[in-house]
Amino acid sequence: MKLLDLLFERSSRKVANVTSRRKALARFGSWLAVGTAAPLLLPIDRVSRAHAAEDTGKPGDPGDPNSCDYWRYCSIDGFLCSCCGGSVTACPPGAEVSQVTWIGTCRNPADGKDYIISYNDCCGKHSCSQCACTRNDSEEPLYRPFNNNDVNWCLGAKSKSYNCTIAIIRGVAL
Structure with a gap:
């Protein structure tokens, strides 16, 4: 030894x-x-593109939901759920929608109307890290939190881990 x-x-x-x-x-x-x-370098699952194809082609909803230039994403800050296994309005399987959101007003180029869009973070899974978008068209300062997209909105969910963001039309802006 x-x-x-x-x-x-x-x-x-x-x-x-x-x-x-x-x-x-x-x-x-x-x-x-x-x-x-x-x-x-590992292979990537492209199932999310098939789910996103369901949201395209609807009359009155022009654009590609997998692109940051999609009209509903005028105030988004985060990863697009349409690239992460979900859709524009639904979280990927295994993620839950946070009940607290930020809102923005986006103009639909098809009909020229402004719509109130609710941006909900999907929580409970690790970060998606695909299709990152940062658009601040109608963002307000941090002291007006419901119009600010820099807050971790998963604080209102069971799990605090952020996955991606969805964009839901809440109504026509007057």
């Missing part, structure tokens, strides 16, 4: 003499970066 201890002591001293802590940290950092980037 003493011989094994002596062997490890000499080899670790030799490594310590020729290696710096900075180099070891740099190597560890590069391994960490490669390890976290590797999952991005």
